[in-house]
Amino acid sequence: MEHRPLGRSGLSIAPLMLGGNVFGWTADETTSHAILDAFVAGGFNAIDTADVYSAWVPGNTGGDSEKVIGTWLKARGRRDDVVIATKVGMWPAQPGLSAANIVSACEGSLKRLQTDYIDLYQSHKDDAETPQDETLEAYGRLVKAGKVRAIGASNFETSRLDSALDISTAKGLPRYDTLQPAYNLMDRGIEGPLQQLCLDQDVSIVSYYGLASGFLTGKYRSLADLGKSPRGGGMKKHLEGDKGPKVLAALDSAAAELSATPAQVALAWVMARPAVAAPIASATSLEQLNELMGAAHLSLDPAHIARLDAASA
Numbered sequence: 001m002e003h004r005p006l007g008r009s010g011l012s013i014a015p016l017m018l019g020g021n022v023f024g025w026t027a028d029e030t031t032s033h034a035i036l037d038a039f040v041a042g043g044f045n046a047i048d049t050a051d052v053y054s055a056w057v058p059g060n061t062g063g064d065s066e067k068v069i070g071t072w073l074k075a076r077g078r079r080d081d082v083v084i085a086t087k088v089g090m091w092p093a094q095p096g097l098s099a100a101n102i103v104s105a106c107e108g109s110l111k112r113l114q115t116d117y118i119d120l121y122q123s124h125k126d127d128a129e130t131p132q133d134e135t136l137e138a139y140g141r142l143v144k145a146g147k148v149r150a151i152g153a154s155n156f157e158t159s160r161l162d163s164a165l166d167i168s169t170a171k172g173l174p175r176y177d178t179l180q181p182a183y184n185l186m187d188r189g190i191e192g193p194l195q196q197l198c199l200d201q202d203v204s205i206v207s208y209y210g211l212a213s214g215f216l217t218g219k220y221r222s223l224a225d226l227g228k229s230p231r232g233g234g235m236k237k238h239l240e241g242d243k244g245p246k247v248l249a250a251l252d253s254a255a256a257e258l259s260a261t262p263a264q265v266a267l268a269w270v271m272a273r274p275a276v277a278a279p280i281a282s283a284t285s286l287e288q289l290n291e292l293m294g295a296a297h298l299s300l301d302p303a304h305i306a307r308l309d310a311a312s313a
Contacts, residue, residue, distance in 0.1 A: 001014050001015075001043045001044075001296065002014075003045075004204070004277040004278065005204065005277070006083075006120065006150060006177050006178050006204045006206075007150070007152075007175070007176075007177025007178055007202050007203050007204045008175070008177055008202050009150035009177040009178075010150075011083055011119055011120065011149065011150055013044075013045055013046035013083050013206075013277060013278055014043060014044040014045055014046065014278070014296065015271045015277070015278045015296050016044055016046075016267070016271070016278050016279065016281060016292065016293060016295060016296045017044075017046040017047070017048050017085070017206055017278040017279065017280040017281075018035070018036070018039050018044065018046065018047045018048065018280070018282070018283070018289075019048055019208070019280045019281055019282035020032075020047055020048055020049035020050075020065040020066075020068070020069055020282075021049070021050070021053045021054070021065060021282055022065075022282045022283070022284050023053070023064065023065040023068040023069065024053070024054055024064030024065050024067065024068045025053070025054035025057055025064065025065070026284050027283075027284045027285075029068050029071065031284065031285070032068045032069075032072070033071070033072045033075070034286060035283055035284075035285075035286065035289050036069070036072045036076075037072075037076070038286055038289055038290070039289060039293070040078060040081060040082065042293045044293065044296070045081060045082050045083050046082070046083045046085065046206075046278060047069060047082055047083070047084055047085065048085045048086075048180075048208075048280050049065045049066050049069055049084075049085070049086045049087075050065070050066075050086055050087035050088075050090065050091075050122075050124055051063060051066060051086065051087065051088060051091045051094065051105055051108060051109050051112075052087070052090045052091035052092075053065035053066070055091060055092065055093070061093065062091050062092075062093060063108070063112050066086060066109055066113050067112045069084070069113055070112050070113040070114035070115070071114070073113065073114055073115060074114045079115055082119075083119040083120065084113060084115065084119050084120070085118075085119060085120035085121075085122060085152070085178075085206070086109050086113070086118055086120075086121060086122070087121075087123070087124035087154060087180075088101070088102055088105040088106065088109070088121065088122070088123065088124060089101075089105075089123050089124040089125055089127060090124040090125055091105070094108070096127045096129065096130060097123050097126075097127035097130045097135040097138075098127075098130045098134065098135075098138075099134050099135070099138035099141075102135065102138040102142070103138055103141070103142065106118065106121065106142055106147055106148065109121075110147065116146070116147070117146060117147055117148065117149060118147065118148050118149070119149045119150065120149070120150050120151070120152050120177075121139065121142065121148040121150075121151050121152070122151065122152040122153065122154050122178065122180060123135065123151070123152070123153050123154060123156070123176075124155070125154060125156075126153075126155065126156050126157070126160050132160075132163060132164050132167050133167055133171065133173075135164075136151075136164065136167055136168055136171070136173040136174060137171075137173060139151045139173070139174045140173045140174050143174050148174075150174070150177045150178075151174050151175070151176055151177065152176055152177060152178030152179065152180060152206070153176040153178070153179050153180070154179070154180035154181070155180070155181065156176075156179060156181075157194070158193045158194040158197055161176065161179060161194070161197060161203070162197055164176055165197075165201050165203075176203060177202075177203060177204065178203060178204050178205070178206050178277070179194075179198055179203050179204075179205050179206075180205075180206050180207065180208060180280070181194070181205065181207055181208070182207065182208055182209040183205065183207035183208075183209070183210070183270060183273070183276075183279070184207075184209050184210050184211065184212045184216060184270060184279075185247050185266055185269060185308060185312040186212040186215060186216070186238055186243070186244065186247060186312065187209065187212065188312060190205070190207075195273075195274060195275055198275040199274055199275045203275070204275065204276075204277035205273075205275045205276045205277060206276075206277055206278050206279075206280060207270060207276060207279050207280065208279075208280045210266065210267050210270045210279035210280065210281050211263055211266055211281065212238065212266075213234055213235070214229070214235070215235050215238045215244065216247070216248075216251065216262060216263060216266035217261075217262060217263040217266075218248055218251065218252065218261075218262040218263075220232060220235040220238070220239065221239075221245075221248060222239065223236065223239060243311075243312065246311040246312075247308070247311045247312050248262065249311065250307050250308050250310075250311035250312075251265050251266055251308070253307065254300070254304045254307065254308065257304070258298060258300075258304070260294065260295075260298050261291055261294075263291055263292070263295070264291060264292075264294050264295040264298050265295075265298065265300070265304075265308075266295075267279050267281060267292065267295035267296075268295045268296075268298040268299070268300050269300060269305065269308050271295065271296070272300055272305060281295075
């Protein structure tokens, strides 16, 4: 399977990244370990998580996803076979991108992940209160200590990513080699200056919400479908105008022609976009995972891409 580079970091990943946000939440440890086993057995290697997962669950303090991945790493001895990406800055227990917080949060993540190093350590969201020099210098100390191999940014606007890259160049500090934004057929907001900056500066995109929180699976096709799951309420916005139904129709058409599912086509569309190394997708069962992994083996021809582009414009 083709592996794609993560910026200039020297790291490379298969074209689908497994989202760990469900581990320890809607997927228990046993199920999560089975999903991780199957993912690696399928030829994939990149796993995304964050210190904050799953602090939003009532009674939970966060860190569960990293803990689940850590017990899997220890049990399987597969550390050298995977690229572990985690994030810092959004956990209420350790918020922001100050140097002190980054160093402290990194130690916590390393402990929960039961590893000596993080392959890709990402700023979970921009922190306007902390000078970017301070943040990048803290990452530099972690890289020098061998605790972090590369860094990335998540949810950064164009101007802030651009200025961070300039600081890295001017001061010889680690640079953001990846950007993690929302990106899918229903949300193409990164297209334009942000995507072009990533192309110009060799920053690889590892996007989240590739299935628009499940809308692009085709599960929600009418207002009557919104009660199918707790997520249904968030799908209403996609059905209120013409775009959602048009996108679903285009996915259905392509899926029928390719003997695939709408979800596979939607992820394959993201994989084919400029600067994208991989979309991130989560699974709570082996059945879901197998469907998601199938997207990496699906080739969309120019006609399919053109129809999807037009429907989602």
